[in-house]
Every structure is written in C-alpha cells, then in structure tokens.
Amino acid sequence: METKTLTLYHREGCHLCEQMVYALAPLSQELDFVVEPVDIDNDPALRQRFNEKIPVLMVGEDVVCCHFLDEKALRQALTDG
Structure with missing residues (x-):
C-alpha cells in the first residue's frame, strides 16, 4: 500500500492547528x-480561501475536516481514495 500525503493548511501561532497536528x-x-x-x-490566495477555516486537512483535492480532526472522515477518505 502506498503512503498517502495529506495537506494541512495552517498558520503559525494557531492553537487549533497545533492540536490537529498532535491528533494526527x-x-x-x-x-x-x-x-x-x-x-x-x-x-x-490560500489565506483568502482558508483564513477562517484553518486548520484544514485535505486528501488530494477533498477537504476532510476543518478546525478539528474528524477521525471517522479521515479514515473514510483514506479508504475511499
């Protein structure tokens, strides 16, 4: 099975971002x-798109979750992909 790369849109000093990294x-x-x-x-462009939504976790082009980790959605996205 190939290791997947997830994209985490974040910003420095964002406590929700740090929590998501820790949870992942x-x-x-x-x-x-x-x-x-x-x-x-x-x-x-990314700042305009995601400013109020971070952290945003994506698998490919699909948003998996925003603000907090949704483990169920992540597992589903990884098995569907």
Missing part, C-alpha cells in the same frame, strides 16, 4: 500517511 501524529503510522504542512500566510 498517532494515526499517521496506523493509517500510513504523511502530513505536508502549508502555511496559508505565505500565499495570499
């Missing part, structure tokens, strides 16, 4: 994924 850590080995963090403040 134990699942990454079990579900075989890596997280690619993207700071939205480095890209005006």
Whole structure:
C-alpha cells in the first residue's frame, strides 16, 4: 500500500492547528500517511480561501475536516481514495 500525503493548511501561532497536528501524529503510522504542512500566510490566495477555516486537512483535492480532526472522515477518505 502506498503512503498517502495529506495537506494541512495552517498558520503559525494557531492553537487549533497545533492540536490537529498532535491528533494526527498517532494515526499517521496506523493509517500510513504523511502530513505536508502549508502555511496559508505565505500565499495570499490560500489565506483568502482558508483564513477562517484553518486548520484544514485535505486528501488530494477533498477537504476532510476543518478546525478539528474528524477521525471517522479521515479514515473514510483514506479508504475511499
């Protein structure tokens, strides 16, 4: 099975973002994924798109969850993909 890459849109100093990173850590080995963090403040288009929604976790082009980790949605996205 191929390791999947998830994209986590975040910003520095965001406590919800830090909580999501912490919540994802134990699942990454079990579900075989890596997280690619993207700071939205480095890209005006991303900042406009995600400013009030971060953290935003995506699998491919699909949003899995915003603000808080939805483990059920993540598991579903990884098995559907």
